[in-house]
Amino acid sequence: MKSLARPSFFRMFDLLLNTTNSGLKRSRWTYEGVEFEYERHSFTGPKHGLTISVFTLTRHGRRGWSLMVTKEFWWVGEDSKPFKDLRWARHVSGQRNDLMAWLRAQEVALERTYAIPRGSSQHEEPDSGFEVEDTAADDVSQRTGSGR
Numbered sequence: 001m002k003s004l005a006r007p008s009f010f011r012m013f014d015l016l017l018n019t020t021n022s023g024l025k026r027s028r029w030t031y032e033g034v035e036f037e038y039e040r041h042s043f044t045g046p047k048h049g050l051t052i053s054v055f056t057l058t059r060h061g062r063r064g065w066s067l068m069v070t071k072e073f074w075w076v077g078e079d080s081k082p083f084k085d086l087r088w089a090r091h092v093s094g095q096r097n098d099l100m101a102w103l104r105a106q107e108v109a110l111e112r113t114y115a116i117p118r119g120s121s122q123h124e125e126p127d128s129g130f131e132v133e134d135t136a137a138d139d140v141s142q143r144t145g146s147g148r
Contacts, residue, residue, distance in 0.1 A: 032106070055070075068092050
């Protein structure tokens with residue numbers, strides 16, 4: 001993973017999410033000293049709909065940093081046919097080198113855990129040894145709305 005814009009980053013990020021919060025059942029959790037927060041915003045109208053998922057990762061402290069990752073999905077028509085998907089990630093605060101070092105460490109750990117050859121896009125899902133701290137018990141589904 002060389003940058004936040006490459007497909008390899010998003011593959012690693014999706015695997016990290018699945019490993020630390022499968023099914024996105026929690027809206028807040030902590031993993032490896034980083035606080036994760038998940039928000040989902042949605043709107044459905046008669047001709048289109050959209051969902052935006054926002055993930056904010058924050059590492060506090062002297063060498064702290066923050067990262068925002070968004071995934072946007074659009075549907076059109078009465079049958080809600082998928083129309084467009086967008087995704088992006090931005091370094092928000094702190095030293096970019098510290099953020100990238102943490103992400104690379106997670107990439108290496110995930111590759112080792114899932115026996116993924118370096119640079120591969122195949123992700124098997126054996127039992128992981130990752131420990132995740134649940135920092136909020138609220139159900140994410142309570143935080144979604146119709147956008148009205």
